[in-house]
Amino acid sequence: MKTIFGPINSRRFGSSLGIDLSPALKQCNFDCLYCELSPSATVDIQSNTVDIPTIINELKEHLDDKIDVITLTANGEPTLYPQLSELIDEIDKIKNKTETLILTNSATLVDEKVFNSLLKLDQVKLSLDAISEDVFKKIDRPHVSIHVENIVEKVIKFSKAYKGKLFIEILFVYGLNDTKSEIKKLNEVLLQLDVDRIDLGTIDRPPAYPVSGISYKELHEASLEFDSTLPIHIASRVHAEPNNSSYTKEEILNTLDKRPLTMEDVNLLFDEDSKNRLYVLINESKIIKKIVGNLEFLILHVNEKRKLKK
Structure with missing residues (x-):
């Protein structure tokens, strides 16, 4: 069974060539409510694995200089792959300028x-x-041995030790982790991390269980609950209907002071007159553009040193 898929044009990470470290079946230590894969019992080890030479040989066939990232993922949790460290070493030998990326649930x-x-x-x-x-157990349905307080402790420690580009993803499920009390707890932890970007998302594929996501408007409102110094980005565009609201220049500056926006956000939130006011502020250098990962944010010039940095 093939382990390589793509390349996929990811808005957040660029051109991504995926490596599925569990191509034969779902092997995960979570059974998340929102997962696009069918429900299954959680595991803490991979029983079905692909050997490293097979992965590397397939990767060599598909890798070229147009690929931005080689993404380690799985039908499940990629860090359960028993030879992960050795695989990363082998990929490093052939990747050239392409960067390596992993998508993990953090538990391991x-x-x-x-x-x-x-x-x-x-x-x-x-x-x-x-x-x-x-809330963690309701949403992520983890293996019995997993406790969120231990994960949080290691996420904080990892963010301090890691030297590469670190991203955090929070996926909101309606009625579960979208409450102000849970967002407050998330905010307190996020303020302890050194990260490049925090992506807020919601359900955008058919989920394993009968749950639903929240709207773009609700995601935007949730983003404002987080501390303004955090590099928050709304990653999901589910049910993203244009709001077309009118913003004065002062309101635009106040909005960007609370939360940097991409042009996609602006197109959803602002009416045409407000966009024109935004362009004037950009021309006046009161608003500048900042690249984080594969995304371009609009931030206040005066906030350049405190926003969107690790």
């Missing part, structure tokens, strides 16, 4: 070997959907 950071393996990657995306143990 409690394993020192996994923790150290991820330090070798160019980019890491950690998921963190909840801080409260009860």
Whole structure:
């Protein structure tokens, strides 16, 4: 079974060539409500694996200089792959300027070997959907051995030790982790992290269980609940209907002071007159553009030193 897929044009990460470390079946330590894969029992080890030479040979066939990132993922959790550290070393030998990225649910950071393996990657995306143990168990349905307080401790430690590009992803499920109390707890943890970007998302594929996401408007409102110094980005465009609201110049500056926006956000939130006011502020250098990962944000010039930096 093929382990390589893509390349896929990812808005957040660029041209991505994927490596599925569990191509034959779902092997995960979570059984998330929102997962696009069918429900399955959680596991803490991979019983079905692909050997490293097979992966590397397939990667060589598809890798070229147009690929921005080689993305380690899986039908499940990629860090359960038992030879992850050795695989990363072999990929590093052939990747040239292409960067390595892993998409992980963060739970195995409690394993020192996994923790150290991820330090070798160019980019890491950690998921963190909840801080409260009860909410965490409802959304992510983890293996019995996993507790969110241990994950949070290691996520904080990893963010301090890691030298590459670090991203956090929070996926909101309606009625579970979208409450002000849970967002407050997430905010308190996020303020302790050194990260490049925090992506807020919601359900945008058919989920494993009968749950629903929240709207773009609700995501935007949730983003304003987080501290203004955090590099928040709304990653999901589910149900993103244009708001077309009118903003004065002062309101535009106040909005960007609270939360940097991409032009996609602007196109959804602003009417045409407001966009023209925005362009005037850009020409006056009161608003500048800042690249973070593969995304371009609009921020206040006076906030350049405190926004969007690790």
